[in-house]
Amino acid sequence: MTTFADEAAYYETRLDELRRDQLKTVQSAAGRWSALMTAVLGVFGTVAFAGGLTTIDKLAAPYDVVAKAVTTLAAVTAVTAVVHLARAAGGLRLEDLTFPNGKALMNREARLAGEARTRLRTGRWFAVATGALVLAGSGLVLWCPTAAPGPAKVLVRFPDGAACGAPAWAGGQLTVGGRPLRDAVEIVPVAACPKAPPR
Known part of the structure; x- marks a missing residue:
């Protein structure tokens, strides 16, 4: 039969174990938070590429600017979270103890556990x-409107040259670059007009 003294002795032993293992506990928690953040970002990346999300450049103003700002801020917070969680998990920095003894080791463990706990708290905040x-x-x-497409452009070849741009109605006829399309030899739809070579 277990007596109260036995129970008290057992929990005193457990208290010593917990106190001695607090650094490992914090480091383990930091590792799990880092893995969770990596998994969440991995799932988002998989869904984004599988679903073929609209690119930020195709969003209508001002949503494109807001999306770029949010993406940049997310990148900054992700890197900050990774750094803090990695530091909390330990292993990035080694310290040498000069003339180590039990008391110095105990103080070092307590200091490292406190630092790791602070890093974990900060990293967890940035991860969230x-x-x-x-x-x-x-x-x-997903939900913001995309920008309206610009006017269709065509590359037009004339007997004496070429012109590129959006067709326009002028002088009772369809023109490109001020030249009537009735004189065209060839008309090719293009996504963008070629840039003129430098002179």
Whole structure:
């Protein structure tokens, strides 16, 4: 039969174990948070590419600027979260102990556990902020209207030259670059007009 003294002794031992293992506990939690953030961003990337999301450049103003700002901020918070969580998980920096003894080791463990806990708290905050920004950016890309396409452009070859641009109605006839299309030898639709070579 277990007595109260046995129970008290057991939990005193457990308390010592928890106190001694607090650095490992914080480091383990930081590793799990880092893995979670990586998984969330990986899922978003998979869904985005599989679904063929509209690119930011195709969004109508001012949504395109907002989406670019949100994406940039998400990248900054993601990098900051990764740095803090990696530092909290440990292993990025090694310290040498000069003339180590039990008390110095105990103080070092307590200090490192405190630093890791602070890093974990900060990294966790930035990880949550990254997730929120990624969701906000996804919402913008999914639900905001796209920019209206510009006027169709054509490349027109005339007997004595060529012109490119959007067809326009002028002087009772269809023209490109001020020249009537009735004189055209060839008309080719293009996405954009070629740039003139430098002189």
